Amino acid sequence: MTNFLLKALSTTKNRTAHGRRGAALYGGRDAHRYTRENHALCVKIDYEESEEDGATCSVCWNPPFETIGASYALEYLGCLVMNADVTSQPGGGPMKDDSAALNDPLHCLSDHPGPSRSAARWIKRFLDCNPFYLISAALLLYGFYLVSVDPNFLRQEISQLFFNFTALQFYEALLVITAIFLVRKRIWYDSTLLVGVENLLVLVPFILISQAALIEIRWVWAMCLVAGAAVVVRSSALKRFVSELNFPTRLIQIGLVVLVVNVLLPLTYRILHEFKIGKLPTTGAAYLTNEFAWLLLLPMLCALANFVPARSANGNLLPQRFWIPPGLFSLWVIGTIVHLYCLGYVYDFALRGELVAPTAWVLVWVLYHRLKEFVPGLNRLWERSLIVLPLAATLIGVSEPGNEVFLFLTILNVAIYGRLSVLRTDRFTRHLLLISLLALIAGLPDDWACNLIPEFTRAKCIAASTAIYFVLLAAFSRNPKVGLLGALMVGLTVMSVLASHSGLHWGIQSALAFLLVQSLRWTDNQHEGTGAVRLLASIGWVAHTFWWIQDGGAFWMACAVSVPVLGIYFVARWLGGKWGSVLVPISAGIVLLSGPGSSGAGSLHSTPSGLLAVIGSFLLFGVGTCAALTKRRWLH
Numbered sequence: 001m002t003n004f005l006l007k008a009l010s011t012t013k014n015r016t017a018h019g020r021r022g023a024a025l026y027g028g029r030d031a032h033r034y035t036r037e038n039h040a041l042c043v044k045i046d047y048e049e050s051e052e053d054g055a056t057c058s059v060c061w062n063p064p065f066e067t068i069g070a071s072y073a074l075e076y077l078g079c080l081v082m083n084a085d086v087t088s089q090p091g092g093g094p095m096k097d098d099s100a101a102l103n104d105p106l107h108c109l110s111d112h113p114g115p116s117r118s119a120a121r122w123i124k125r126f127l128d129c130n131p132f133y134l135i136s137a138a139l140l141l142y143g144f145y146l147v148s149v150d151p152n153f154l155r156q157e158i159s160q161l162f163f164n165f166t167a168l169q170f171y172e173a174l175l176v177i178t179a180i181f182l183v184r185k186r187i188w189y190d191s192t193l194l195v196g197v198e199n200l201l202v203l204v205p206f207i208l209i210s211q212a213a214l215i216e217i218r219w220v221w222a223m224c225l226v227a228g229a230a231v232v233v234r235s236s237a238l239k240r241f242v243s244e245l246n247f248p249t250r251l252i253q254i255g256l257v258v259l260v261v262n263v264l265l266p267l268t269y270r271i272l273h274e275f276k277i278g279k280l281p282t283t284g285a286a287y288l289t290n291e292f293a294w295l296l297l298l299p300m301l302c303a304l305a306n307f308v309p310a311r312s313a314n315g316n317l318l319p320q321r322f323w324i325p326p327g328l329f330s331l332w333v334i335g336t337i338v339h340l341y342c343l344g345y346v347y348d349f350a351l352r353g354e355l356v357a358p359t360a361w362v363l364v365w366v367l368y369h370r371l372k373e374f375v376p377g378l379n380r381l382w383e384r385s386l387i388v389l390p391l392a393a394t395l396i397g398v399s400e401p402g403n404e405v406f407l408f409l410t411i412l413n414v415a416i417y418g419r420l421s422v423l424r425t426d427r428f429t430r431h432l433l434l435i436s437l438l439a440l441i442a443g444l445p446d447d448w449a450c451n452l453i454p455e456f457t458r459a460k461c462i463a464a465s466t467a468i469y470f471v472l473l474a475a476f477s478r479n480p481k482v483g484l485l486g487a488l489m490v491g492l493t494v495m496s497v498l499a500s501h502s503g504l505h506w507g508i509q510s511a512l513a514f515l516l517v518q519s520l521r522w523t524d525n526q527h528e529g530t531g532a533v534r535l536l537a538s539i540g541w542v543a544h545t546f547w548w549i550q551d552g553g554a555f556w557m558a559c560a561v562s563v564p565v566l567g568i569y570f571v572a573r574w575l576g577g578k579w580g581s582v583l584v585p586i587s588a589g590i591v592l593l594s595g596p597g598s599s600g601a602g603s604l605h606s607t608p609s610g611l612l613a614v615i616g617s618f619l620l621f622g623v624g625t626c627a628a629l630t631k632r633r634w635l636h
Contacts, residue, residue: 130190137197140171144208158219161212165223168205169230172198176234180241188244188318195238195245195319199328202231203335206262210269210343220270228263244317246324248309258301258332262339265293269343279348286347293340294355295405299362302333306366310373323374354405357397361409364389365416384428390416391432394439403443410440434472438465467493471514478521480530487515505548509561512541516587517568520580531581538587545594562591582630 144164147153154160175198182191205227209220235255239247272286281287308329311322337359344351368386372378390413397405417433420426442465467489474486491511495503515537524530545558565588573579 128189130193133190133193133197137171137201140168141204144168148211157212158215161208161215161223164208165205165227168201168208169227172201172230172234175201176237180237183242183244183319191242192245192318192324195242196327196331198234198238199331200335202234203262203332203339205230206266207335207339207342210266210339210346217267217270220266224263224266228259231259242319244315245319246315246321247328248325250307250309251325251328254304254307254329255332257304258336261297261301262336265339265343269347273347276347280350281348287349290344290347290349291355293343295358298336298340299358301336302359302362302366305329305333305363305370308370310370326370326374352399354397354399357393357405357409360396361390361393361412364393387420387429387432391435391439398443403445406443407440410436410443414440435469438469441465441468464493464497475514475518476521477518478523480519480522480527480533483515483518483522484533486518487511490514505544505551505557508544509541509548509557512537512544513561513565516541516584517565520569520572520584534581534583538583541587542590542594545591549594558591558594562588566592 144167147164148160154163175194179191179194179198182194206224209223209227212220235252238245239252268289269286272289276284276286305326308325310326341351343349364386368383368389371386372383394406394409394413397403397409399405413436414433417429417436420429421433442462471486471490471493474482474489477483477486488511491507493507494510495507497503498506516534519530519534519537522530522534549558566585569580569584569588
């Protein structure tokens with residue numbers, strides 16, 4: 001084609017009138033060069049004429065539009081070669097006196113009439129997807145529905161079932177045969193689409209059997225076995241005659257497990273239906289079987305996704321793509337879920353949120369675990385979004401009668417997040433671990449918590465868990481302002497949970513103790529007044545402790561607050577390698593001795609006043625000396 005264009009354009013060298021006229025028009029006397037690109041028509045023509053080298057032309061077009069580009073290029077050749085006189089236009093006849101047309105030898109390209117390429121492109125894309133197969137499958141299922149509700153056609157339920165079952169088996173066999181035929185013709189997209197439709201419908205026969213709840217058990221046995229055998233035959237045919245299909249042996253083994261489960265489900269529900277009493281039962285073998293199927297069996301089937309091979313085939317053909325095995329497994333899981341839902345609907349079992357929670361939890365963890373194998377370049381934002389989903393999936397298991405499913409899934413989340421926190425240094429995972437721990441506390445059964453806290457309510461527990469999360473965030477901060485907010489939140493949370501007279505004292509004690517412990521992380525030289533805040537907190541803690549003891553507080557109450565403070569102080573010294581402020585252990589020691597000190601103060605009433613004054617003088621002298629030695633440290 002290119003040789004033809006160059007040969008044709010070389011004839012323009014002898015057309016001196018045309019060449020010189022064009023050279024004058026384009027600003028050169030000895031050379032004529034013109035380049036035109038038309039991206040919409042996907043053609044580029046580069047024409048150059050000189051007295052020394054003659055005329056050269058290059059035409060380029062994109063391969064998908066080769067026919068269009070060639071036709072327009074030939075039309076341009078007609079403009080140059082077929083017209084001996086520059087005053088004649090490409091189609092013949094006198095040329096219009098139009099400077100734009102004269103200055104544009106390729107005006108025939110821009111003015112060429114053409115169809116609406118945008119609409120045509122969308123229509124071609126739509127037809128290229130071949131939606132007729134999908135519409136055909138949907139129409140088949142809709143026809144089954146119409147047959148089952150039509151009172152004038154096949155009035156008996158067993159006849160309707162036989163008709164739908166036979167038509168579906170014939171349709172699925174037709175899908176497989178047509179797919180094999182198209183593979184022989186090397187039509188990859190449509191054959192792969194038929195394989196997908198076949199796997200989408202592979203479990204529909206068992207759903208049809210489940211819909212017929214009142215047929216005889218022997219017919220259920222026969223039809224389930226026939227449907228299972230038909231699936232094995234069709235899958236074997238695809239494996240044997242479509243060698244290009246990415247259908248590895250491990251995926252076949254997983255498919256057999258899914259098939260056996262779907263064969264046994266209609267049989268089990270139909271047999272246990274004979275012993276079921278009433279509608280929407282909450283006890284009995286049938287009810288427990290339905291609970292087992294949703295809470296354990298279905299999540300186990302979903303967990304098989306961890307064994308689906310990834311990138312098991314190498315090839316550029318569509319049936320060889322790496323996403324074929326997970327795609328087929330996803331269709332099987334969807335079919336099993338629909339099948340189980342239909343069984344519950346037919347046999348009158350209520351579908352509750354906690355029944356779906358384990359399956360959703362397993363699926364999101366599998367998605368997080370396997371997605372990196374199929375999408376290696378997954379960014380950090382997507383990874384964090386996926387790792388949060390298991391935490392949200394547990395909320396589906398929250399129910400009114402109890403939170404057993406929620407608690408079980410939350411315990412598993414704690415174990416998994418804990419392992420991930422150990423294996424990696426990501427703080428985000430540690431936050432999720434902390435949230436899971438607090439969610440576990442918030443989900444404790446009411447009767448468990450009421451034995452410990454009489455004023456316990458579910459709302460208080462959830463609010464307390466949320467507050468604890470933010471308090472722990474504040475505990476690891478080095479900002480004194482954040483520490484003050486954390487102490488305030490601690491006090492309010494304790495007061496609201498206990499909601500009693502002693503709750504006020506517990507709240508004040510907890511807030512002041514938290515502030516002193518959190519002050520061990522402060523950097524005093526970066527924040528002004530931190531020493532004064534620590535001193536006021538110490539004095540306030542000691543003063544409130546004596547007030548609490550006088551108000552009826554027991555000795556163990558003061559110990560319950562002061563002992564953890566002393567323990568944290570020495571652990572921080574061991575981990576950090578340096579001592580914190582001495583005000584923390586001193587105030588904690590005084591609080592610890594407040595009980596014996598209070599009982600000893602009672603005996604001071606019988607002590608002479610003069611002796612007490614002398615002892616007090618010496619004590620104040622010692623306090624003044626300590627203040628003089630440490631004043632610069634705790635004030636700055």
